[in-house]
Amino acid sequence: MYAQGSIDSAASAPRQQQAKFWDAPYVKDAETDLNALGLCQRFARHGEIHAQGEPADKLYKVLTGAVRTAQLLADGRRQIGGFYLPGEVFGLADGEPHGFTAEALAPTTLLVLRRDTLISRAARDPKLSRDLWQLTTAQLARTERHLMVLGRKTALERVACFLLDLSARGGDNDDIVLPMCRQDIADYLGLTIETVSRMMTRLEQMGLIALPSSRRVRLCDADALRDLEE
């Protein structure tokens, strides 16, 4: 189904002086030291990384590409848990089995790490252990912030939050290329594609963003967007 790359394929980045086993999320550098603990795998666009209901025995770090995690109800309703960009780690939640599927949004390479390998290694390596915990508490903080978006914010505010979040993660660049379609955004924000589309054009009419194409967004007035965020 998908090619399994060698460890070497991810080991091309230059070694750093003060190596961390785990990057902070939103840091783009793929640390080479992790390779001893995991395998590099490639996934095609829309390739399934793991399914809802499978044992949650692995962690994943995005090297290139992008990933979405999603939860499905029987009647087809979908909630996207998050999007993951290069340098970010997902699969931290311990469902046993998974409550979420994970799929590649684009051709993607992942570093795949077995949970039990990490656990036994962490028992001998306090720094790894601490980094794993830190990574998880940071993910938890981000997920809790998203609760406010889904529970209490208006459609316009949700879209503004989403764009600002993506911008910050993309290195504070005001030009964003969206790796996901409108349906994914809608399912992430608890809206419909139509509403997402309408809010995008509303933001454009307000002069806060520009839409050179449907997948490209330029933040023209990030401060005004932050005001919308509340």
Place this chain on the structure above:
Amino acid sequence: MYAQGSIDSAASAPRQQQAKFWDAPYVKDAETDLNALGLCQRFARHGEIHAQGEPADKLYKVLTGAVRTAQLLADGRRQIGGFYLPGEVFGLADGEPHGFTAEALAPTTLLVLRRDTLISRAARDPKLSRDLWQLTTAQLARTERHLMVLGRKTALERVACFLLDLSARGGDNDDIVLPMCRQDIADYLGLTIETVSRMMTRLEQMGLIALPSSRRVRLCDADALRDLEE
């Protein structure tokens, strides 16, 4: 403001043969071994445990009572992140500073643990380290499940989920005593008090629950509630 109890005040539970430093969440027994790592504190009803914006340098384990964590927007909108019952741990999210306040729903005793104490202790104690991580991944899984509730479920489904969750955490008892008011439930579920109230009476009219009083709920048909959950 609030009385600071001695370590002993929480050490009255009988010692267990196979002691775990951390209970799994939803386990009610207050483990005595943790007392060496934290202090016992009491809080009055509606007492503030920590504020939004404070440094997130502590963890808390509920011994008696109940706690809510909440996030506020400037205009007063509120999202409750979770409710915590005896045996459960909160404060795991690493905001630095806190994105959430924590308040006692009722007279409450907590075991308060300094984060840096735990970290340095965990460096020498792989089991503690592993337990801390496990606790956090479990909390993350629960929070991600709540995303689906807030993003995609109807008002009736949200209330059904909430009642089933409380019932499971209360030891699978079909008689629930709600430690929180309607406003708290509403802010947890992303609804208004009126809608919560209407959904409660609707569930009652459907014969799925009984409401002997506003704070007491009996699940008459838990299976039908689970069907509503989807």
Place this chain on the structure above:
DNA sequence: CGAGCAGTTGATGCCCGTCAACGCACGTGG
């Protein structure tokens, strides 16, 4: 060129929010 997918825009409707009135339990003070 036509099929198909992704996205936008418009018309309509409904779920839930808003606003308001009311019931009930409880406490306080005359």
Place this chain on the structure above:
DNA sequence: CCACGTGCGTTGACGGGCATCAACTGCTCG
């Protein structure tokens, strides 16, 4: 004892924000 105030919850009338349904456009690829 009752009058009164307060907090909490319920119920009803009404309206709005977003979902739903549908038509249309632009783009890509066979």
